[in-house]
Amino acid sequence: MVGSTLQHINxxxxxxxxxxxxxxxxxxxxxxxxxxxEREFYNAHVDAVYRLAYRVAGDPELAKDFTQEAxxxxxxxxxxFRGEASVSTWxxxxxxxxxxxxxxxxxxxxxxxxPLEDTEIESPPAATDNIDLKxxxxxxxxxxxxxxxxxxxxxxxxxxxxxxxADALGITxxxxxxxxxxxxxxxxxxxxxxAEEWI
Numbered sequence: 001m002v003g004s005t006l007q008h009i010n011x012x013x014x015x016x017x018x019x020x021x022x023x024x025x026x027x028x029x030x031x032x033x034x035x036x037x038e039r040e041f042y043n044a045h046v047d048a049v050y051r052l053a054y055r056v057a058g059d060p061e062l063a064k065d066f067t068q069e070a071x072x073x074x075x076x077x078x079x080x081f082r083g084e085a086s087v088s089t090w091x092x093x094x095x096x097x098x099x100x101x102x103x104x105x106x107x108x109x110x111x112x113x114x115p116l117e118d119t120e121i122e123s124p125p126a127a128t129d130n131i132d133l134k135x136x137x138x139x140x141x142x143x144x145x146x147x148x149x150x151x152x153x154x155x156x157x158x159x160x161x162x163x164x165x166a167d168a169l170g171i172t173x174x175x176x177x178x179x180x181x182x183x184x185x186x187x188x189x190x191x192x193x194x195a196e197e198w199i
Contacts, residue, residue: 023087031079042071045088049095056099056153058142066102070095085164093168096154100169103146133191140190148183155180 026044029037049070054063074094081090141149150169154160155176160168165176 045091053099066099070098100150148179151179152183
């Protein structure tokens with residue numbers, strides 16, 4: 001039920017699928033070094049990449065950094081694009097890999113820089129009857145560990161298969177399934193008081 005709710009939320013944010021032959025032609029132009037094609041490629045995908053980065057990172061500045069890093073990596077590896085999926089799907093895989101790796105770096109740095117005695121334990125936010133399901137779900141996703149958040153966003157929002165997630169993140173299919181299961185379980189617990197809305 002969590003998955004269907006996420007897909008419903010994402011449906012309003014989906015972009016129309018571009019013409020596949022135009023995409024492939026654009027990729028060839030980018031690989032050949034055409035700067036106009038690079039700009040067109042960037043403009044075609046930047047909004048979706050930033051939106052994905054922001055959803056997973058939950059921070060606009062990090063999302064901007066990850067978006068730029070994703071395009072640097074994409075332009076560097078575009079010659080490896082095999083055309084088995086759409087360019088937008090491939091670009092989202094690249095972006096998700098960049099975001100999750102970036103979040104690992106950020107979390108590691110924060111852990112090293114923050115003395116234990118300076119760490120504050122935040123009390124949970126007060127319950128508010130006016131917060132709707134979408135806001136609650138978004139907040140609950142933001143509380144997930146980055147690895148689980150990444151997989152649930154890729155699978156339930158972006159529509160990746162477990163094999164695509166495994167390929168993008170360098171994990172096994174079973175690891176992807178376990179992360180998704182744990183993420184959904186945590187969301188069900190966090191949103192238990194709203195369970196009647198899913199029935």
